[in-house]
Amino acid sequence: VDRMARIGDNWRLRYHGLKLHNQVHSNHLPFLSFPKTWPKYIPKDKIANWLESYVETMEINFWTKTSFEGAEYDAAAKGWVARLKQADGSERIMRPRHIIMATSVSGTPSLPDIPTLDRFKGKVVHSSGFKDGAEWKDKPVYVFGTGTSAHDITQDLHGNGAKVTMVQRSPTLIVNVEPSAQLYDGVYYGKGPTLEDRDLINVSFPLDVMKQAHKILTDKTRELDKPLLDGLEKIGFRLEFGDNGTGWPLKYRSRGGGYYFNVGCSDLLVRREVGLIQYHDIAEFNASGMKMKDGRELPAELLVLATGYKGQDHLVRGFFGDAVADRVGKVWGFDEADQELRNMWMETPQQGLWFTGGSFAQCRMYSKYLAMQIKAREEGLV
Numbered sequence: 001v002d003r004m005a006r007i008g009d010n011w012r013l014r015y016h017g018l019k020l021h022n023q024v025h026s027n028h029l030p031f032l033s034f035p036k037t038w039p040k041y042i043p044k045d046k047i048a049n050w051l052e053s054y055v056e057t058m059e060i061n062f063w064t065k066t067s068f069e070g071a072e073y074d075a076a077a078k079g080w081v082a083r084l085k086q087a088d089g090s091e092r093i094m095r096p097r098h099i100i101m102a103t104s105v106s107g108t109p110s111l112p113d114i115p116t117l118d119r120f121k122g123k124v125v126h127s128s129g130f131k132d133g134a135e136w137k138d139k140p141v142y143v144f145g146t147g148t149s150a151h152d153i154t155q156d157l158h159g160n161g162a163k164v165t166m167v168q169r170s171p172t173l174i175v176n177v178e179p180s181a182q183l184y185d186g187v188y189y190g191k192g193p194t195l196e197d198r199d200l201i202n203v204s205f206p207l208d209v210m211k212q213a214h215k216i217l218t219d220k221t222r223e224l225d226k227p228l229l230d231g232l233e234k235i236g237f238r239l240e241f242g243d244n245g246t247g248w249p250l251k252y253r254s255r256g257g258g259y260y261f262n263v264g265c266s267d268l269l270v271r272r273e274v275g276l277i278q279y280h281d282i283a284e285f286n287a288s289g290m291k292m293k294d295g296r297e298l299p300a301e302l303l304v305l306a307t308g309y310k311g312q313d314h315l316v317r318g319f320f321g322d323a324v325a326d327r328v329g330k331v332w333g334f335d336e337a338d339q340e341l342r343n344m345w346m347e348t349p350q351q352g353l354w355f356t357g358g359s360f361a362q363c364r365m366y367s368k369y370l371a372m373q374i375k376a377r378e379e380g381l382v
Contacts, residue, residue, distance in 0.1 A: 001063045001066040001067070001068055001084060002062065002063065002064050002066065003065065003066060003067040003068075004064060004065075005064060005065055006052070006064060007051055007052040007055050007062060007064060008047070008048030008049060008050075008051040008052045009048065011044045011045075011047045011048040011051065012044065012045060012048035012049075014044055014128070015127070015130045015131055015132070015149075015152065015153060015156065016131065016132045016133075016156060017152050017153075017155065017156040017159075018043070018044040018152060019041050019042060019043040019044060020041055020042045020047070020360075021041065021148065021177055021181065021261040021263065022041075022181065022182065022185060022261075022359070022361075023040045023041065023182060023185070023188075024038050024039065024040055024041070024042055025188045025189070026185045026188045026359075026360075026361045027042065027359070027360040027361060028195060028360070028364060029050075029054055029360065029364060030364050030367060030368065031058070032054060032057060032058065033195065034050065041177075041263075063084075065086070065087035066084055066085070066086055066087070067084065067085040068082070068083075068084060068319065069083040069084065069085050069091070069319075070082070070083055070318070070319045070320065070321075071083065071099060071319065071320060072320075072321070073320075073324070073350065073351065073352060073353075074095075077095070078097065078351070078352070079095050079096060079097045079352065080094075080095065080096050080097070080098075080099055080352060081093060081094075081095060082094045082095070082096060082099065096352075097352055097378070098352050098353075098354060098374055099352060099353055099354070100354045100355070100356060100370070101312055101315065101316075101353070101354070101355045101356070101357075102355075102356050102357065103312055103315055103357070104309075104312075104357050105256040105309075105311060105312065105332055105357040105358055108309055108310040108314055108315060109126045109127075109128045109129075109307075109309055109310075110307050110308045110309050110310050111126060111305060111307065112305075112307055114144075114285075114305075115284070116284040116285040116286075117285050117303075118285075119284075119285050119286050119287060120285045120286070120287065120288075120289070120300070120303065121287040121288070122288075122289070122300055122301045122302060122303065123301065123302045123303070124302075124303045124305065125302070125303075125304055125305070126304075126305045126306075126307070127145070127149040127150065127153055127304055127305065127306040127307075128309075130153050130304055132156070132160075133153070133156040133157035133158075133159065133160035133162055134160045136157055136160065136161075136162040136301070136302055137160055137161035137162060138161055138162070138163065139162055139163065139301045139302065140162075140163045140165075140289070140298075140299050140300050140301055140302075141157050141162045141163065141164045141165070141300065141301065141302040141303075141304065142164075142165050142166075142167050142277075142290070142298075142300050142302075142303050142304070143157070143164060143165070143166050143167065143304045143306055144167045144169065144279070144303065144304065144305050144306060144307060145166075145167070145168075145169060145305070145306030145307050145308070146166060146168045146169070146170075146172040146237075146260065147172065147257045147258060147259065147260060147306060147308065148257065148259070148260050148261070149306045150166060150260075150304075150306035151166075151260045151262075151265040151266070152265070153304055153306060154166050154265055154268075154274055155263075155264055155265040155268065155274075158265075158268055158273065158274055163275075164274055164275070165274065165275030165276065165277060165298075166269065166274060166275065166276050166277075167277055167278070167279050167282075168237065168238060168276065168277070168278050168279060169279045169307075170238070170258075171238040171239060171240040172237075172238070172239065172240065172258060172259065172260060173239070173240055173241055173242055173247070173248055173251060173258060173259035173260070174225070174228070174229065174232060174237075174239060174259070174260050174262055174266055175221050175225060175247070175248060175259065175260075175261060175262065176221075176224070176225050176228060176261070176262045177261040177262055177263050179224065180220075180221035180224050180225050181221075181248065181261040183217050183220065183221060184214065184217055184247065184248070184249050185361075187201055187202050199361075199364065199365045202361075202365065203365055203366075206339065207334065207339040208339070210250070211244070211246050211250065214242075214246040214247050214249060214250055215244065215245050215246050215247075217247060218241055218242065218245050218246060218247035219245065221247065222241065225262075228262065228266055228267070228270065231270035232266060232269065232270060234270075235269060235270060235272065235276055236276060236278070237269060237276060238278075242259075248261075252358075252359075253332075253333070253334065253341060253358075254333050254334060255333065256308075256309070256311065256332060257308055257309075277292070277298075281293050281294070288300070311330075311331055311332050312331040312332065312355055312357060313325065313328070313329070313330050313331040313332075316328055316331070320350075320353070324350050324353070327349045327350050328343060328348050328349055328350050328353065329342070329343070329349070330342050330343070331343045331344065331355055332344065332357070341358075343355050344356070344357065344358070344366070345366035345367070345369055345370040346369075346370075346373070347373065354370055354374070356370060
């Protein structure tokens with residue numbers, strides 16, 4: 001079920017410059033690969049239209065304009081009583097034995113409490129609501145955040161002639177999109193085994209081994225990207241390289257963001273074509289912009305809050321109630337005991353509740369294991 005009007009709209013309706021930053025060969029969907037003629041980095045509208053055609057080709061029972069309103073577990077019936085709101089506003093009660101939350105690692109915008117921001121009289125928008133930089137030509141804009149969305153939106157605004165400045169809130173991992181960011185997907189390059197065999201190789205590494213491999217790769221990327229990283233530090237950009245220097249993939253698996261594959265915005269910063277200030281240097285907001293601690297007044301007409309998203313556990317409490325949320329606990333991030341991503345693609349403490357999310361590659365690989373576990377229960381094998 002999807003509350004969007006059209007299959008793929010959750011990609012189609014996002015900001016104009018959005019595209020995948022890892023290459024096409026690692027992002028195929030299960031059972032149906034992208035055409036060989038497709039670009040290395042797929043733009044959002046091709047993704048959206050592919051999802052629509054995928055649903056048709058794979059004969060997936062897909063309900064649009066349908067909102068999941070929540071569910072209660074019926075222990076006696078060993079199933080859910082789920083509420084769906086349909087396009088005409090009517091409610092439909094469903095009784096599935098299993099519910100899979102495929103609401104993304106980053107599905108709900110995170111809007112931090114920023115002191116005095118309510119004084120600002122210009123426009124404030126979360127990155128999820130930003131569409132196009134064209135209307136901000138020659139106008140002062142500040143983008144809060146230095147992750148992927150923040151850089152993409154900043155680059156789009158700059159390309160449309162806005163006077164844009166990034167506001168850094170915390171240190172960020174920066175890696176050039178080529179070749180550095182792609183080194184971690186090396187198993188998918190070149191001639192060799194089938195995609196299925198490469199996926200099997202990919203999922204076979206224990207976490208400790210993966211950490212050692214990624215530390216080696218991150219050391220290599222820092223060497224390759226040294227001119228860019230030195231330039232960023234020179235302008236005051238604060239860098240970091242993941243937990244114990246293990247790079248972006250494990251950073252994604254632990255917190256779902258905090259990095260950027262440089263496709264040009266970092267170069268704009270280094271050349272000072274895009275401005276940079278640190279959040280901790282802002283004294284307060286006022287009606288026309290910001291006042292800095294050094295006394296400067298910075299006018300603004302638009303503030304973009306590229307401040308990230310809340311995880312799936314945030315949604316559990318709203319959809320299923322406190323008891324289920326407390327039982328399930330945190331979703332995503334590594335569990336120190338079994339070194340797996342918490343509650344992802346596996347049995348959770350709540351019977352009949354499952355989670356999927358992450359990159360296209362992760363969903364392709366692990367959805368098969370999730371499906372197999374459900375099938376085993378329906379066949380009475382578990």
